Structure formats: C-alpha cells, structure tokens
Amino acid sequence: SGAAWARGLLSWARPERWLASGSLFPLSCIHTSTFLQKIGKWEKKNRIVYPPQLPGEPRRPAEIYHCRREIKYSKDKMWYLAKLIKGMSIDQALAQLEFSDKKGAKVIREVLLEAQEMAVRKHNVEFKSNLHIAESQTGRGRYVKRVRCHGKGMFGIMKISRCHYFVKLVEGPPPPPEPPRTGFDQAKEYVQQLRNRTLVHTL
Amino acid sequence: VLVLLRSPLPRLRALLQRCWGWLDRGPWPGILGAQSPPWGPALAVQGPALLPRGTDDAGTGCAEVPSLLESVVWMAAPKQRRTIEVNRCRRRHPSKLIEVKRNIDVCPECGNLKQKHVLCGYCYAKVKEETRLIRMEIYRKEGGPLNASTVETVVLYEGEKPTEKDEGKRIIEIPRKRPSWFVQN
Numbered sequence: 001s002g003a004a005w006a007r008g009l010l011s012w013a014r015p016e017r018w019l020a021s022g023s024l025f026p027l028s029c030i031h032t033s034t035f036l037q038k039i040g041k042w043e044k045k046n047r048i049v050y051p052p053q054l055p056g057e058p059r060r061p062a063e064i065y066h067c068r069r070e071i072k073y074s075k076d077k078m079w080y081l082a083k084l085i086k087g088m089s090i091d092q093a094l095a096q097l098e099f100s101d102k103k104g105a106k107v108i109r110e111v112l113l114e115a116q117e118m119a120v121r122k123h124n125v126e127f128k129s130n131l132h133i134a135e136s137q138t139g140r141g142r143y144v145k146r147v148r149c150h151g152k153g154m155f156g157i158m159k160i161s162r163c164h165y166f167v168k169l170v171e172g173p174p175p176p177p178e179p180p181r182t183g184f185d186q187a188k189e190y191v192q193q194l195r196n197r198t199l200v201h202t203l
Numbered sequence: 204v205l206v207l208l209r210s211p212l213p214r215l216r217a218l219l220q221r222c223w224g225w226l227d228r229g230p231w232p233g234i235l236g237a238q239s240p241p242w243g244p245a246l247a248v249q250g251p252a253l254l255p256r257g258t259d260d261a262g263t264g265c266a267e268v269p270s271l272l273e274s275v276v277w278m279a280a281p282k283q284r285r286t287i288e289v290n291r292c293r294r295r296h297p298s299k300l301i302e303v304k305r306n307i308d309v310c311p312e313c314g315n316l317k318q319k320h321v322l323c324g325y326c327y328a329k330v331k332e333e334t335r336l337i338r339m340e341i342y343r344k345e346g347g348p349l350n351a352s353t354v355e356t357v358v359l360y361e362g363e364k365p366t367e368k369d370e371g372k373r374i375i376e377i378p379r380k381r382p383s384w385f386v387q388n
Contacts, residue, residue, distance in 0.1 A: 076294070084301045095307045095316050102301075152215075 042067045042166050062123050062171040063134070066115035067164060071107050075138045075163035078104045082136040082165065089174045090116060090131045108136075108165060115169050125171050132174035139164040312384070326384075333382060340375050363387070 045065040053060060071078070081104050085093040094112060097105040112133075119125040141162030148158040293299075307316055310323035317323040337358055345351070355372040359365065360381035365374055368388075381387065 080299075080301050083295075084303070096304060098316055099304055099307060099318055100301065 040067065040069070062119065062125050064115055064119045064123050064125070064131075064169040065166070066111060066118060066169070067166040068107065068111050069164045070141045070162045071104070071165060072160075073104045073107065073163055074161050075140050077102070078108075078138040078163050078165060081105055081108055082138050085133055086136050087174055087177070088133055089129070090133065090169065091129055093133055104165075108167075111165055111167060112169075115167060119169060119171075130171055130173070131169045132172065133167060134170040135166070135168040137166045139166065329382075329384075333385065336379075337375065337377065340377055344375060 042065055045063075050060065081097070081100065081102060084096060084100075085108070088096070090112060094109060097109040097112070116128050116131065119131060120128050125131065141164055143162070144160045145157050146160055148156045150156060304318075306319045308319055309315075310317045310326060313323060313325045313329075315323060315325045341356070352373045356375055357365065357369045357372045358375050358377060360377050360379055363381070365372075
C-alpha cells in the first residue's frame with residue numbers, strides 16, 4: 001500500500017501532465033521510480049563478496065540465499081515443512097514437497113526452484129543437483145485483524161496471518177546425519193566435566 | 204485467537220438481569236415458596252414463621268439441579284499459562300512432525316517423479332488430453348445427445364486404413380499423427 005501511494009504521488013507529480021503538448025521536455029527522460037520497501041536482511045546476504053582465495057585454500061562452497069515474503073499461510077504450519085527439508089539434498093526436498101498435501105509445500109517448491117535457477121545463472125554453480133539445504137526457516141509476516149460474525153449479533157476478531165520463508169542453499173552433497181547420542185556418550189561427557197573441575201582462588 | 208464480545212441487545216440484557224436475579228434469590232424460589240418450606244422452625248413462635256429465604260437457600264441447598272448458566276462456574280478452564288517451553292515440547296514432538304515419504308519413484312515412461320501406488324501425473328495428464336480431443340471428435344460426429352452408437356468405436360489417425368477386424372465398427376478419424384504411446388491393435 002505504501003508503494004501504491006508513493007507511485008500515485010509520483011505519477012501526479014510528473015511534469016509531462018502539466019506542460020502543454022509540444023513542450024521542450026521529451027517523455028523518455030522522466031520515469032517514475034518505484035519506492036521499494038526496506039530490503040530485508042536475507043536478501044542482502046547474497047550481496048557479500050569474499051576476497052579472492054589463495055592458491056592453497058580449499059574451495060569455498062557457493063551459498064545462495066533466497067526468500068519469499070508475505071505468503072498467505074501460518075508460520076507454525078509452514079515450520080513443519082521447513083523442518084522436513086532441513087539438511088536434505090535439493091532433489092530429495094523437491095520430491096518430498098511434490099507429494100505433500102500441504103498448501104505451503106507448493107510455495108516452498110517454487111522458492112526452491114527459483115533459488116536453483118538463481119544458483120546456476122548468477123552464483124557460478126556447476127551442477128544444479130549438487131546443492132543441499134543448509135538452512136530453512138519461517139518468519140512471521142504482517143497480521144491483519146478482521147471481524148468474524150457469529151450468530152445472535154456476536155462477533156469475534158480473527159487475525160489473518162501471513163509468513164515469510166527463508167532458505168539457504170549450499171553447493172555440495174548434504175552433510176551426513178549426526179548419529180544419535182547414546183548413553184555411553186553422555187556418560188563420557190559427564191566424566192569429562194568432572195575432570196575439568198579445578199580449584200579456584202588457590203595457589 | 205478468538206475473543207467473544209457481547210453486543211448490547213435488549214433481549215440479552217433482560218436475560219442477564221434475570222440471571223443475576225436468580226443468583227441473588229437462589230434457584231427456583233417460586234416453587235419452594237408455594238409449598239411450605241421443610242426447614243421452617245417447628246416451634247410455635249409469633250411472628251413470621253418463614254425465615255428469610257436468602258440465608259437457607261444459599262447454604263443447605265436445594266435438591267434441584269443447577270441450570271446451565273450456574274454450572275458455568277464449574278467448567279474446565281486452564282489454571283496457568285502454558286509456557287513456551289511446554290508448548291514447544293508438544294508442537295515439536297516427533298509424532299507431530301511430517302514423516303519423510305519413502306514411496307517415491309521415477310516413472311519409466313516420462314522420467315517424472317511418481318508415487319509407487321499412484322499413476323504418474325504427467326502421463327495421466329497426457330492421456331487425459333488426448334481422450335478429450337477424441338471425445339470432441341465423437342461429439343461432432345454424433346451431432347446431438349442420445350445418438351450414442353450401438354457398435355464398437357475405432358480411432359484412426361492420419362494415414363491409417365481400417366482393417367478387416369474393424370468391419371462392423373464405428374470409425375472416428377482424427378486429423379493428427381498417432382501418439383507413440385497409443386498402440387494400434
């Protein structure tokens with residue numbers, strides 16, 4: 001709505017509307033620039049440029065950040081889908097989302113395909129299947145309150161919720177899943193903690 | 204989050220006033236007042252034999268079942284706010300997370316993904332589209348409702364001739380190349 005207002009203001013302010021026809025100013029040099037709302041932090045992460053790597057260093061894997069704002073879905077329901085695809089390879093994630101019955105699955109699938117396209121075109125990724133999902137998060141969008149009519153003249157206030165979805169793709173095969181913590185590991189950690197204790201305020 | 208608000212209708216206001224009156228006077232005073240009260244004093248005392256209603260009715264009780272509006276006091280309601288930690292344990296329990304599906308395969312015909320027990324969506328859409336075109340041809344040939352043929356139908360594409368097997372059958376000609384997956388018998 002802010003963009004529409006600003007656009008309306010700028011279109012009113014165009015001088016070509018005031019000057020008579022056959023004026024000196026050609027139309028081409030005047031353009032209405034859209035007033036962009038604040039660029040989010042996630043979008044800015046794509047702009048960081050690292051210094052060139054030294055010959056001996058291992059190759060830094062490419063990172064692609066992509067997001068979609070103001071999706072008409074609940075952030076809690078979207079979180080389940082984001083949790084499903086965390087840590088999967090992109091092909092597996094697309095397969096799982098294709099056969100999921102949830103509304104957010106279609107949206108996330110589009111976001112992943114867009115991100116894959118961006119990776120191949122702009123971020124110098126060689127194989128589009130060689131990507132895995134490092135991070136996938138949801139955020140709260142703008143909520144709007146509306147009246148919901150009940151019987152007998154009663155009304156309730158409902159909130160129409162929207163969410164954002166953020167994804168970070170990293171080049172390379174997905175990392176192997178962590179082995180579950182056994183009792184033996186926990187016991188080892190406990191013994192190590194006991195051994196790490198020292199005497200304070202002493203010689 | 205849903206919050207019920209009462210709009211001030213005169214009908215509802217009257218109902219509320221009646222409810223408060225009942226709570227003050229005690230439930231069903233009319234019926235008890237008609238009969239002689241069982242808990243009145245047994246001695247012959249001059250003066251009003253009836254004790255004021257309010258003190259007895261509230262305490263010793265009435266055998267009557269409280270109406271729905273009074274049983275509102277005894278409805279279940281949460282005592283404490285559930286903390287976000289407790290909420291998270293419930294919402295993120297493994298039984299509530301979405302399971303990873305293991306029944307996804309590749310369709311050998313078109314190469315798209317398909318579930319093992321379901322037809323491939325792409326191939327199904329392809330066949331559906333072709334069937335729609337054949338049906339349009341049939342509709343054009345029949346020329347109206349209730350003209351369905353009594354014999355079998357054979358579909359022939361460009362450059363195909365009817366064989367001896369197709370003797371008594373209705374022939375539908377489609378001015379297109381035969382799709383590779385539609386095998387001719």
